[in-house]
Amino acid sequence: MVIATRIREKLETALEPTTLQVLNESGNHNVPAGSESHFRVVVVSEAFAGKGRLQRHRAINGALKEELDGPVHALAIDAWTPEEWAERGELAGQSPDCLGGDGSLPAR
DSSP states (O other), X not given: OHHHHHHHHHHHXXXXXXXXXXXXXXXXXXXXXXXXXXXXXXXXXXXXXXXXHHHHHHHHHHHTHHHHTTTOOEEEEEEEOHHHHHHHOOOXXXXXXXXXXXXXXXXX
């Protein structure tokens, strides 16, 4: 899990999150076993206070620019302030299974 570790370290440094989940969802997609190409991150940080969804996503994408320019094909983002997270009180859901680029592959 080299890429997942890099994602975790970069988000911890850039955003000092109170909660951070890095989920490798590559297994839900038509990729070789053991791939690290599809991720979901849940980032709870005070750095998001007063910022809209787009600004939050840009901060995460900026911190992970190298990964997004290279091995990471897809990144789902859940970005919350600690107050918003406390109201939710739940972990991230999993992204739906990939249907392939043209939707012709059956869901698992």
